Amino acid sequence: MRSIGEMARDSGLGVSALRFYDGAGLLVPAWVDPVTGYRWYGPEQLEESRVLARLRRAGMPLADIRLVLAGWSSADTDLVRKLLQAHLRRLELGLSDARSEFSTLRALLERRENPMTVPHTTTVRPAVSAPELAAALDAVRFAAGTDPELPMLGGVLFDIERDALRVVATDRYRMAVAQAGTSGHGGPRVQVVVPSPLVDAMRALLSDGASARLTVDGDRVSLEAGDRQAAGRCLDHGFPDYRRLVLLPAGRRALVDVTAFREAVEAGPVRVSEVREQDGVSFDLSVLKVAADGVVTVCEDGDDGQDHIAVNREFLLDALAAGARDQLILEFGAPTAPLAIRRPDTEGTFSILMPVRLEN
Structure with a gap:
């Protein structure tokens, strides 16, 4: 039997991802300790976890992955092959459409005569x-x-x-x-x-x-x-x-004590992102929420409210350090809108962080 930490290490999925897939019924632990709630996985589940990790990296939807794993465990290779081929065809069609759109965009770029940075002669x-x-x-x-x-x-x-x-x-x-x-x-x-x-x-x-x-x-x-x-x-x-990039819709503003908030982010729960949106590198996520009284909290794993925003934890800590103030304003928009970090005394100095989708 493997602990959840050992399973994460050997499968490449990450602890938070294993918890998510347990909740989704895709990879349910062989045994859960009734006292501690700790998850344990059987030897045969390692191969399934690695298949699951590869399918997610290939962008297969969860509904199809569920069928692939069902076919995998029952040795129904015909079903698995057909599902893999169908997903590959979707990817190829999507790539073909993307190439066509990019070709059009390149043509439009070539016709543009107003570059963003004008050459200077003086x-x-x-x-x-x-x-x-x-x-x-x-x-x-x-x-x-x-x-x-x-x-x-x-x-x-x-x-x-x-x-x-x-x-x-x-x-x-x-x-x-x-x-x-x-x-x-x-x-x-x-x-x-x-x-x-x-x-x-x-x-x-x-x-x-x-x-x-x-x-x-x-x-x-x-x-x-x-x-x-x-x-x-x-x-x-x-x-x-x-x-154009910094024209953000108005959001909820929260004044935070930088030292205390930084300590909360550093010591708080993190999630290992499998989205791999940032140059193909996985990273730790901090999920933030702001209460009605303006208190910002680093959320526990599984606390995924509609208004919560997830950001790269390292980037958040960098932005707090670069803010160089005892207090900073965090401005929350929609979960898909950037998180703005502003100085209370200087509107012209700020940073924004792109959010990360919480869906695995």
């Missing part, structure tokens, strides 16, 4: 507050992407407009925006994407001194602070229109 040299820029970079750096397939997200957008510099980073699953004041630039809006290594070099210059000067000259960007400088080429890619 030089701009705004002065910027060193402490403000340092704080802004600290607030967004954690959200920069690392996926080589999406190089445009492997840096930080510097968006200069009037007397403000906004810095933005996103890896698709989270986004962070912060702002610093500037002076000396009264021209049109200028945007450049600064690669992450250069961002880190710029941040290192800002430890001392009150002011710095940012220079954008064509495809090059530099930051001068005192007698030191960090300079390099911008990324030759457009950046998503972040202003």
Whole structure:
């Protein structure tokens, strides 16, 4: 007999997934301790659990998986083959439809003549507050992407407009925006994407001194602070229109004490996600709910209310640290809407986390 922890290790399903499949009647433990409620699995169930894990990774619906497992246990290979073939045909048809739609979208992209980041031919040299820029970079750096397939997200957008510099980073699953004041630039809006290594070099210059000067000259960007400088080429890619991405519907707002809430998230229950939506890597989930009195709670396993929101726990902890305040505002929308994390005193600095579906 295997304990639920051993079964999770040997099958690759995860403890919370095994509990879910038990409740769904797909993989019911051979024995449950009547006193402790602890689940135990028989030797023959290991193969079934591995089949189940593979079928879920292949995206088969639970209703079909139920039939496959029934056929598997009864050695009805004909039924199993037909179900596998039917699902494969659905996947192939879906891929064919997706290819057709993507082909159309590529054609539309080729005809577009209004890129999101307009090439600059003039030089701009705004002065910027060193402490403000340092704080802004600290607030967004954690959200920069690392996926080589999406190089445009492997840096930080510097968006200069009037007397403000906004810095933005996103890896698709989270986004962070912060702002610093500037002076000396009264021209049109200028945007450049600064690669992450250069961002880190710029941040290192800002430890001392009150002011710095940012220079954008064509495809090059530099930051001068005192007698030191960090300079390099911008990324030759457009950046998503972040202003559209941060237009969130109004939600429930809750003020949290960051230290206490962080401890609750770190020590609270987590669920191992099998959705694998984030670059093919499984991750721990924290499921949050907000009560009518504004108290935010990390939910126990199985507590899946309609208004609860699940987020990548590591990303949530990163966002709390980047908030750099004793108190932060969590803004909850629908379970499918991003979770916003805002500073009470600064509307222009915030981060958003994409939710994760709780369905296994």
